[in-house]
Amino acid sequence: MGRTGGKGLSLARRLYTSRILGLVLGLLCVSVAMYPLDPPAWVWAVMLFNGLVWPHLAYQWARRAKVPYHAEHRNLLIDAFLGGFWVAAMHFNPLPSATTISMMAMNNVAIGGARFLLAGAAAQLLGVGVGLVVFAPALVPMTTPAQLYACLPLLMLYPLALGWICFRQAYTLGLHKRELLALSRTDSLTGLLNHGAWKDQLEVEFERCKRQQTGAAIALIDIDHFKAINDTYGHVAGDIVLRQLSKMLKQNLRMADVAGRYGGDEFCVILPDLPLFNAVQAMEALRERFSFLVYEQNPALKVSLSIGLAALDPAQGDATRWLDDADQALYEAKAGGRNRVICCSDDKPRREVFDSV
Structure with a gap:
């Protein structure tokens, strides 16, 4: 039974359509050029085979090959060989010959670059050499109007079709690239930005806020006693808690806010263009809502959050210093009994503490 998979099958599918179109239009071009030469019946039979049968045979050959990619390269070389054969058969009629050669060359450079060209x-x-052996060497120096018109469909439609195929390929590759980029920047469990992507965004927001002289805050969020949750209820329950927090962040933050998973049970949020007081209110609301969540699989499970907040300070030299302030505030929240928000104000040296009621 033939193989129907392997490297390059998508290439074979793309070339199948373009080969059908190109060889049917090429059949028109070559047959009109050959007609005045009164070729024997076997030449017409070979022309019909090349134009109408070979595209389907080539596709099936590639589709069933162990490596369709290599099979298609072989098919393209056969296309090129047959193109040269018909150039000699047409006795180098200028326009049909140039059209045939250029269309084949266009295929080859699109698929394999200069080397395959x-x-x-x-x-x-x-x-061409085989054609010169089969047919008596001769030269037809003039292209008739009928032959010119027979070449026009190939000259006009085939490059358009090939361009469309290349566009679709480029679009698909671009889409895949964007998807891979998104995956590389996204935490697979929570759907939030991962550590590296969030820190990149932190640098961007830090520079923007300093340049525009606008207020901003960042929050580091820690799930209290997360290891104990995993040990008591299992890692599946722990994953549910992580997903619930990420879901709540997505639902309750503004469009401009940037949330990420900093690592393990720590989450991070950039709150641009937001005064510290409003940032505290937002994080307090988040902490309170999260503490009331009920987990159907484990009704007895109650989870709280410790949150450290830091406002952007013009004196901070870089985003790392800003992040360090939030990290220190988080440390104090955990050391002070957890389940609370502690912030480092941009205009007060002391820490402001917002405990749970």
């Missing part, structure tokens, strides 16, 4: 050119020269 040279390989295709060698296959075309071989085809």
Whole structure:
């Protein structure tokens, strides 16, 4: 039974459509150029096979190959060889010959660049050589109006089709690139930004807020006694807690706020263009709502948050210093009994403590 998978199957599918179109239009171009030469019946049979049967045969050959990618490269070289053969058969009629050679070259450079273009050119020269052996060497120096019009569909439609295929390929690759970039920046469990992506955004917001002289705050959030939750209720329950917190962050933060998973049971939020007092209110509301969550799988489970807040200070030299202030505030929240918000004000040396009621 033939193989239907392997590297390059998508390439074979893309080339299948373009090969059908190109060879049908090429059949029109070559047949009109060959007609005045009164070729024997077997030449017409080979032309019909090349234009109408070969595209389907080539696709099935590639589809069933162990490595379709290599099979398609072989098929393209066969295309180039046959193109050279028909150039010799047409006795080098200028426009049909140039059209045939250029369309084949366009295929080869689109698929394999300069290196494959040279390989295709060698296959075309071989085809010309075989054609000169089969047909008496001759030269038709003029292209008739009928032959010119027969070449126009190939000259106009095939580059358009090839351009569309290349555009779709570039668009798909761009889409995949964006998806991979998003995956590389996203925490797989929570769907929030991962550690590296969030810190990149922190640098951007730090520079923007300093440049525009606007207020901002960052919050570091720690799930209290998370290890004990895992040990008591299991890691599945721990994952549910993490996802619930990420869900609550997405639902309760502003569009401009940037939330991420800093690592383990720690989360982080950038609150741009927000005074510290309002940031405290937002984090207090989050802490309170989260403490009242009920987990259906474990009704007895109650989870609290410790949150450290830091306002942007013009005296801070970089974003790392800003983050250190929030980290110190979080440390104090945990050391002070947890389940509370502690912030480091940008205009007060003391710490402001907001305990749970």
